[in-house]
Amino acid sequence: MHDLVEAARDAVDSAYAPYSEYAVGAALRTADGTVYTGCNVENANYSNSLHAEEVAVGKAVSDGHRSFDAVAVTSAARDGVTPCGMCRQTLAEFCDENVPVYCDGGDDGDEATTYRLGDLIPDTISPGTLGVEP
Structure with missing residues (x-):
């Protein structure tokens, strides 16, 4: 958990958040142990x-990964931010409901609240919901 939270914290430094001034970083570990990071990238019209x-x-999927086993999310404020509903749905496309989501809430990298993705977004829309086999 600690290494994943630290990777998310490193990603915060690359955030482009001139409008909200709320920098967010995320780290995603693939099934083979590769870690991908991301940061928020704001646009003046917000919806983009x-x-x-x-x-x-997106970075992980574009490299061919389709299975993830852990996620960490942090903000510059270290306020325990959780993924928004849209991001929860995106994660549910590739993650099992039991995947841990570590939400950074302190100065120590071990100070994270752990949620199961399925608890954050129960009864998600899935390929099965649409009659599609992944």
């Missing part, structure tokens, strides 16, 4: 902004 978790997932 990218969230940190989406950036991390």
Whole structure:
């Protein structure tokens, strides 16, 4: 957990958040142990902004990864931020409901609240919901 939270913290430094001034970083560990990071990238119209978790997932998927086993999210404020609903749905596309989501809430990298993705977004829309086999 500690290493993943630290990777998310490192990603915060790359955030582009001139409008909200709320920098977010995420780290995603693939099933083979590779870690991908992402940061929020804001846009003046807001709706085109990218969230940190989406950036991390996009980087991993574009490299061929489709299975993840842990996620860490942090903000510059270290306020225990959790993924938003949109990011939860994006994570659910590639993560099992039991995947831990570490939400950084302190100065020590071990000060994170752990959630299960399925607790953050129960009864998600899935390929099965749409009658599609992944």
